[in-house]
Amino acid sequence: MLELSTPIKFVKRVGERIADALAKRGVETVEDLLYHLPFRYEDRLNPVPIRELKAWTMASIIGEVRGSVLLRTRSMPIFEMTVGQGLDTVKCMWFHGGYLKDRFKAGQMVALYGKLEASRSTAGKFKMIQPQFEILPAADSPEAEYVSLEVGRIVPVYEFLGGTTAWGAKLTSRWLRRVVWGLLEELDSANDRVPETLPKGMLERLSLPRRLDALRVVHFPEAGTPIAHLMSATTPAHKRLIFEELFYLELGLELKRRRLREREGTAFVTDEGVRKALKQILPFHPTAAQKRVLGEIAADMRKPQPMRRLLQGDVGSGKTIVAMQAALVAIENGYQAALMAPTEILATQHYLSARKLLDGAISPSTGKPYRVTLLTGSLDDAAKREARGRIYRGETQLAIGTHALIEEKVDFDNLGLVIVDEQHRFGVQQRFRLMKKPGADGRLSEPDVLVMTATPIPRPLALTLYGDLETSVIDELPPGRSPVVTRRTTEERAEDVWAFVRRRVAAGQQAYIVYPVIEGAKDDHPELDFARDETGEAASKTADQSTAPLKRKGSARDNKSSRTGRKAQGSTEKLFAPKKALRAATDMYEELQSGALAGLRLGLLHGKLSANDKEVVMRRFQRGEIDVLIATTVIEVGVDVPNASVMVIEHAERFGLAQMHQLRGRVGRGAAKSYCILMTGGQVNEHADARLNAMVGTQNGFELAELDLEQRGPGEFFGTRQAGMPEFRVANLLRDRAVFELAKAEVARFVQQPDPRITREERDAVWARLKQQWQRRYGLVEA
Ligand code: ADP
Numbered sequence: 001m002l003e004l005s006t007p008i009k010f011v012k013r014v015g016e017r018i019a020d021a022l023a024k025r026g027v028e029t030v031e032d033l034l035y036h037l038p039f040r041y042e043d044r045l046n047p048v049p050i051r052e053l054k055a056w057t058m059a060s061i062i063g064e065v066r067g068s069v070l071l072r073t074r075s076m077p078i079f080e081m082t083v084g085q086g087l088d089t090v091k092c093m094w095f096h097g098g099y100l101k102d103r104f105k106a107g108q109m110v111a112l113y114g115k116l117e118a119s120r121s122t123a124g125k126f127k128m129i130q131p132q133f134e135i136l137p138a139a140d141s142p143e144a145e146y147v148s149l150e151v152g153r154i155v156p157v158y159e160f161l162g163g164t165t166a167w168g169a170k171l172t173s174r175w176l177r178r179v180v181w182g183l184l185e186e187l188d189s190a191n192d193r194v195p196e197t198l199p200k201g202m203l204e205r206l207s208l209p210r211r212l213d214a215l216r217v218v219h220f221p222e223a224g225t226p227i228a229h230l231m232s233a234t235t236p237a238h239k240r241l242i243f244e245e246l247f248y249l250e251l252g253l254e255l256k257r258r259r260l261r262e263r264e265g266t267a268f269v270t271d272e273g274v275r276k277a278l279k280q281i282l283p284f285h286p287t288a289a290q291k292r293v294l295g296e297i298a299a300d301m302r303k304p305q306p307m308r309r310l311l312q313g314d315v316g317s318g319k320t321i322v323a324m325q326a327a328l329v330a331i332e333n334g335y336q337a338a339l340m341a342p343t344e345i346l347a348t349q350h351y352l353s354a355r356k357l358l359d360g361a362i363s364p365s366t367g368k369p370y371r372v373t374l375l376t377g378s379l380d381d382a383a384k385r386e387a388r389g390r391i392y393r394g395e396t397q398l399a400i401g402t403h404a405l406i407e408e409k410v411d412f413d414n415l416g417l418v419i420v421d422e423q424h425r426f427g428v429q430q431r432f433r434l435m436k437k438p439g440a441d442g443r444l445s446e447p448d449v450l451v452m453t454a455t456p457i458p459r460p461l462a463l464t465l466y467g468d469l470e471t472s473v474i475d476e477l478p479p480g481r482s483p484v485v486t487r488r489t490t491e492e493r494a495e496d497v498w499a500f501v502r503r504r505v506a507a508g509q510q511a512y513i514v515y516p517v518i519e520g521a522k523d524d525h526p527e528l529d530f531a532r533d534e535t536g537e538a539a540s541k542t543a544d545q546s547t548a549p550l551k552r553k554g555s556a557r558d559n560k561s562s563r564t565g566r567k568a569q570g571s572t573e574k575l576f577a578p579k580k581a582l583r584a585a586t587d588m589y590e591e592l593q594s595g596a597l598a599g600l601r602l603g604l605l606h607g608k609l610s611a612n613d614k615e616v617v618m619r620r621f622q623r624g625e626i627d628v629l630i631a632t633t634v635i636e637v638g639v640d641v642p643n644a645s646v647m648v649i650e651h652a653e654r655f656g657l658a659q660m661h662q663l664r665g666r667v668g669r670g671a672a673k674s675y676c677i678l679m680t681g682g683q684v685n686e687h688a689d690a691r692l693n694a695m696v697g698t699q700n701g702f703e704l705a706e707l708d709l710e711q712r713g714p715g716e717f718f719g720t721r722q723a724g725m726p727e728f729r730v731a732n733l734l735r736d737r738a739v740f741e742l743a744k745a746e747v748a749r750f751v752q753q754p755d756p757r758i759t760r761e762e763r764d765a766v767w768a769r770l771k772q773q774w775q776r777r778y779g780l781v782e783a
C-alpha cells in the first residue's frame with residue numbers, strides 16, 4: 001500500500017533504475033514526487049486561437065501538423081514545420097533540427113510552447129523559434145486511458161528530472177503526468193494516507209484547502225482555474241503548499257531564536273572609558289547611520305545573551321570603522337575579538353586599516369597600545385605558530401585572519417566577539433559552528449557574533465538566510481561621494497578606453513582593470529557567475545518538452561533560446577563560430593605594458609600569487625606606486641584605495657550583478673570623479689544585457705540585488721546550495737512574499753496565543769513535524 005514515505009522505486013512505471021536517476025534530483029519518496037510541482041501549465045481546454053496571439057510573447061498553441069521540411073543551410077540544418085488551425089498557420093523552426101526529421105506526421109495534433117516572433121516576410125504571421133512541443137495522442141490511440149491527461153484540460157508541465165525509461169526515452173512531462181496521476185488516484189482511495197500537516201482550525205481560519213486536495217489540483221487543476229493564477233502560483237492550492245513550507249521554516253527559525261535567548265553570553269559594559277576608546281580612533285565624523293548602527297550593536301553587546309547580528313551596508317558605506325569600534329568594546333572589557341575575512345587580501349587589508357586606526361591609540365583600560373595579530377594561510381609555519389601562541393595566551397587583543405584559519409585552527413584565551421566580514425562567501429552553516437568555540441579557560445559563555453555583508457540582501461532572502469539574526473543597516477554613504485559614472489562599451493573600442501585610462505593617470509588618478517580569468521582558461525574565481533552563459537548553447541536541442549528548462553532559471557532559458565534563435569536568423573555564421581578566447585589578466589598585463597599603456601606603472605594581482613606577493617602589490621597600489629592594477633575578481637571585496645577612480649571591467653558580460661557592483665564599489669571612494677567602464681567582448685545575451693543596463697542605470701545595491709536574485713534564483717544568489725541556503729520545494733521567496741508574511745504572522749500566533757480551535761495533539765504534531773523537517777531539509781538542528 002502506497003504511502004507518502006514509500007520509496008519511489010515501488011511506484012508503478014518507476015522501478016529501481018529510474019529511482020536512482022530521480023534520487024539525484026532529491027526525489028526519493030512518493031512525497032518528494034508529489035511536491036515536484038508543475039512549473040507551468042498549458043490550457044488545452046481553451047487554447048488561444050492563432051489569430052489572437054501577440055508577437056514577442058511566450059505562447060502555447062495547439063494545432064495540426066501541416067507539413068515540414070529539413071533545410072540544409074550552409075552552417076546547419078534547420079527543421080521547419082507549419083502548424084495550422086483552420087486557415088491560420090504558424091511556422092516553427094528548430095536549429096540543428098535534423099533529429100526531428102521523422103518525428104511528425106501531417107494531421108497530427110501538437111501542443112507547442114515558445115516565444116512568438118512576427119514573421120518578417122508575411123505581415124500578420126508568426127514564427128516560433130525552438131518551441132517545446134508535445135505530440136498529442138489521438139482520441140483512438142491505444143493509450144486512450146491517458147488521453148484525458150493530455151488534452152481537453154489544463155495540463156501540467158514539469159521540470160525535467162533526469163533519467164530515462166527502460167527503452168531509453170526521456171522522462172517527459174507526459175510520463176510524469178501519468179505517474180503522478182496514478183499516485184493521486186491511489187492515495188485518494190484511502191483516507192488518511194496523506195496526513196495533514198497543519199492544524200485544521202488554522203486551515204479553516206485561513207481558508208486553505210486540505211493537503212491532499214491541494215496536491216491534487218496543483219497537478220491537475222480543475223477546468224476554469226485561471227491560468228494566470230496557476231502560473232503565478234497563487235491558487236488556493238498553491239498557497240496552501242507554499243504556506244506549509246514557509247510556516248515550518250519560520251517556526252524553525254523562531255525556535256532557534258528562542259534557544260539563543262536561553263544561552264549564556266557576555267554582558268559587556270560601555271562606560272565612559274569605553275566611549276573614550278571608541279572616540280579616539282575615529283578618523284572622521286561618523287554618519288548618522290554609522291552612529292545608529294553602532295548604538296544597536298552596543299545595546300546587543302550589553303545584554304547577557306550572545307549577540308547574533310547582521311550588519312548590512314552597501315559597498316563603501318563604512319562598515320569597517322563600525323566593526324573596529326565593536327571590537328574595541330570587547331577589548332576594553334578585557335576580551336579578545338576576532339575579525340575574519342573571506343580572502344587573504346581582504347584580511348591583510350583589514351589588518352592594515354586596523355593598524356592605521358589603532359596606531360598611536362592608547363587603551364584607556366590598560367594604558368597600553370592595542371595589540372593586533374594577522375593570521376593568514378601564507379604566513380610560514382613558524383609565524384603561524386607564533387601568531388596562534390599570542391592569541392592563545394591572550395597577548396593579542398584583536399586577531400585578524402582568513403576565516404578557515406581562525407575558525408578551525410585557533411584557540412582563544414578569552415574570545416568575546418567574532419566579526420565575520422562578507423559572510424556570503426562563507427556559507428551560512430559555518431556561522432553555527434563558530435558560535436560554539438569555547439574559550440581556552442573552559443568558560444561556557446559564547447562570544448557575540450557580528451556578521452557583516454556588503455551584498456545587499458533582498459529582504460525576503462535576508463529573512464530566511466538570516467532569519468535568526470537581528471539586522472542593522474547602514475543606509476547612508478559618507479558625505480562627499482558622487483555617483484560613479486558608469487558606461488558600457490565593447491572590446492572594439494578598447495583603444496579609446498586605454499586612452500582614457502592614460503588621461504586619468506596623467507591627472508594623478510589610479511585605475512583598476514579587471515578580467516574574469518587569470519590566463520588562458522584558468523579561472524581565478526570559483527564564483528565567476530556566468531562563465532558558461534554563452535550563446536553556444538543555442539545549438540542544444542531543447543525542443544522536446546521533456547527537456548523543459550530547469551525551473552530555477554525560470555523562463556530565463558526560454559527567453560534565451562528564442563533570443564539566440566532570433567539572432568541566428570540574421571547571422572548564423574557568427575553565432576556558431578568557435579568561441580573566442582577570453583581576455584585574461586596575465587596576458588593583458590603583458591600586452592598593455594608593452595602596448596597601449598606602455599610607460600605607466602602597471603601591477604598584476606590575482607589569486608595564484610603568493611600571499612606575500614599579493615600584499616606587496618596591494619601595498620604598492622595603496623601607496624600610489626602602481627598606476628594601473630590589472631587584476632581578477634580577487635579585488636572584488638573590500639579593497640579600499642580612495643585615489644583609484646577608474647574601474648574597467650573587461651568581459652563584463654560574464655560577471656554577475658553582485659560582482660560588478662562590488663567591483664564598482666572599489667572606486668568613488670575619494671574626492672575625484674570616478675568612472676566604471678563595462679567592456680564587453682563577444683556575445684551579450686539578453687540577461688547580460690539586462691545586467692549591464694542595470695549597472696548603468698542605478699548605483700543602488702539593493703535594486704541590483706533584487707534583479708540579481710530574479711535572474712539567478714535564491715539558490716544561486718549566494719553561490720551554491722553549499723552556502724547553506726535552504727532549498728525550497730514549492731516556495732519562492734521572491735514570488736511568495738505575501739504568503740511568507742502570512743506564515744510569519746501565523747507562527748507568532750501559534751507560539752504566543754494558543755488557539756482554542758487547535759488541539760493539543762495537533763500542536764504536538766506540528767512540533768514533531770518541525771523536528772523531522774528541520775533535520776531533513778535544512779540540517780540545522782543543533783544539539
Ligand atoms: P565598506 O562598508 O565597504 O567596508 P569601508 O568601511 O571600507 O566601507 O569605508 C569606505 C571608505 O569610506 C573608507 O575609505 C573609509 O575610511 C571611508 N569612510 C567611512 N566612513 C566615513 C565617514 N563617516 N566619513 C568619511 N569617510 C568615511
Ligand code: MG
Pocket residue numbers: 319320454638
Ligand atoms: Mg568592507
